[in-house]
Amino acid sequence: xxxxxxxxxxxxxxxxxxxxxxxxxxxxxxxxxxxxxxxxxxxxxxxxxxxxxxxxxxxxxxxxxxxxxxxxxxxxxxxxxxxxxxxxxxxxxxxxxxxxxxxxxxxxxxxxxxxxxxxxxxxxxxxxxxxxxxxxxxxxxxxxxxxxxxxxxxxxxxxxxxxxxxxxxxxxxxxxxxxxxxxxxxxxxxxxxxxxxxxxxxxxxxxxxxxxxxxxxxxxxxxxxxxxxxxxxxxxxxxxxxxxxxxxxxxxxxxxxxxxxxxxxxxxxxxxxxxxxxxxxxxxxxxxxxxxxxxxxxxxxxxxxxxxxxxxxxxxxxxxxxxxxxxxxxxxxxxxxxxxxxxxxxxxxxxxxxxxxxxxxxxxxxxxxxxxxxxxxxxxxxxxxxxxxxxxxxxxxxxxxxxxxxxxxxxxxxxxxxxxxxxxxxxxxxx
Ligand code: UGA
Numbered sequence: 286x287x288x289x290x291x292x293x294x295x296x297x298x299x300x301x302x303x304x305x306x307x308x309x310x311x312x313x314x315x316x317x318x319x320x321x322x323x324x325x326x327x328x329x330x331x332x333x334x335x336x337x338x339x340x341x342x343x344x345x346x347x348x349x350x351x352x353x354x355x356x357x358x359x360x361x362x363x364x365x366x367x368x369x370x371x372x373x374x375x376x377x378x379x380x381x382x383x384x385x386x387x388x389x390x391x392x393x394x395x396x397x398x399x400x401x402x403x404x405x406x407x408x409x410x411x412x413x414x415x416x417x418x419x420x421x422x423x424x425x426x427x428x429x430x431x432x433x434x435x436x437x438x439x440x441x442x443x444x445x446x447x448x449x450x451x452x453x454x455x456x457x458x459x460x461x462x463x464x465x466x467x468x469x470x471x472x473x474x475x476x477x478x479x480x481x482x483x484x485x486x487x488x489x490x491x492x493x494x495x496x497x498x499x500x501x502x503x504x505x506x507x508x509x510x511x512x513x514x515x516x517x518x519x520x521x522x523x524x525x526x527x528x529x530x531x532x533x534x535x536x537x538x539x540x541x542x543x544x545x546x547x548x549x550x551x552x553x554x555x556x557x558x559x560x561x562x563x564x565x566x567x568x569x570x571x572x573x574x575x576x577x578x579x580x581x582x583x584x585x586x587x588x589x590x591x592x593x594x595x596x597x598x599x600x601x602x603x604x605x606x607x608x609x610x611x612x613x614x615x616x617x618x619x620x621x622x623x624x625x626x627x628x629x630x631x632x633x634x635x636x637x638x639x640x641x642x643x644x645x646x647x648x649x650x651x652x653x654x655x656x657x658x659x660x661x662x663x664x665x666x667x668x669x670x671x672x673x674x675x676x677x678x679x680x681x682x683x684x685x686x687x688x689x690x691x692x693x694x695x696x697x698x699x700x701x702x703x704x705x706x707x708x709x710x711x712x713x714x715x716x
Pocket of ligand 1: 407435436437438439440492495499532533534535536537538539540541542543544545603604
């Protein structure tokens with residue numbers, strides 16, 4: 286089949302490359318961003334993602350994937366079109382469907398009748414129904430819409446797609462189900478077939494459950510600090526119960542990224558607008574917002590004034606393995622420190638260029654961790670990159686003027702840090 290993909294962000298690009306990789310279908314990806322398409326045609330990935338460069342190069346060379354800004358060319362003879370464009374958050378927390386509608390309009394204009402339109406973007410329950418009506422109102426042709434939410438995480442996106450834990454197909458007809466099963470030929474993953482609304486809800490419920498799990502651990506970690514328990518030991522003890530599971534029990538300075546913050550707010554908004562309050566998700570959002578500032582609040586107890594003080598921030602991205610800074614806890618913390626006139630030195634192995642776009646010359650970007658630490662009086666650890674986790678107490682002692690480390694990702698051994706004379710704070714841990 287010929288498969289078109291609208292949007293070459295994380296979801297669209299990885300989906301396209303992985304479908305092409307299976308070797309059953311020809312894939313064409315389209316995007317309005319000319320630079321992006323030019324890069325992709327030159328086999329350069331516009332995003333930092335493990336294994337993606339290699340997959341991209343191989344599939345472009347094999348001719349199984351192409352990239353174009355020409356929507357007509359992409360859509361006109363496609364059998365299946367995936368929509369994988371952004372659904373950014375509006376100020377009230379609801380999802381903005383403007384980009385999906387733009388693509389739907391072009392599909393109505395250029396595609397052949399009977400082509401299956403598949404929404405991969407995360408969309409509120411009922412959107413697939415709405416887009417099907419919308420697209421069919423724009424032309425004489427007939428289109429069916431199916432929901433196929435994406436569960437990949439950044440940093441493991443290729444593996445999460447090739448070896449997906451599940452593929453969810455939200456369909457309203459046998460024809461749509463058959464076409465999508467054909468698309469996923471070669472993927473060795475369980476396929477769950479539901480109606481469209483359930484598929485849409487599976488995506489939000491899954492992401493929000495994971496966010497809730499993290500916020501729950503933040504909450505318990507904060508209580509651990511008060512009552513003298515240790516969150517790592519507590520998490521380990523919980524993890525042996527397979528009803529709880531061992532994953533997503535890491536307490537820290539909260540979740541960030543382009544998904545959990547947006548999807549929790551979107552589901553909360555959706556439930557409110559339907560006259561129901563999702564109290565669990567409201568709590569998850571509030572806990573996470575507060576957790577993001579945990580380190581600086583703790584530092585405030587030790588430091589009277591940050592005015593002119595050299596401080597160091599290690600790790601900027603919302604998690605390791607990505608250059609993405611969206612909703613990264615580092616951003617609110619750096620803003621907090623800027624407002625207090627600290628001299629802020631930052632280090633991140635891949636996120637610095639993106640950070641420059643946010644803070645330009647308001648902060649200092651050091652390519653070397655020790656340069657960032659040198660002469661500082663407080664160090665804030667925001668992301669657990671390996672080179673940051675590998676730092677020894679000696680590195681802090683040798684470089685910092687006052688060795689105070691506020692660790693939001695629990696990277697170091699508490700006893701070792703304290704015994705070596707470092708003022709060390711981490712999340713939910715006791716000596
Ligand atoms: C998340 C989901 O994990 C994917 O399944 C989903 O497809 C994706 O959103 C999406 O909707 O597109 P992602 O945001 O890339 O993926 O990253 P995660 O690995 O889930 O991490 C999200 C945040 O949670 C990070 O800031 C991470 O540091 C934090 N986290 C994660 C914790 O604080 N503790 C944990 O135990 C796990």
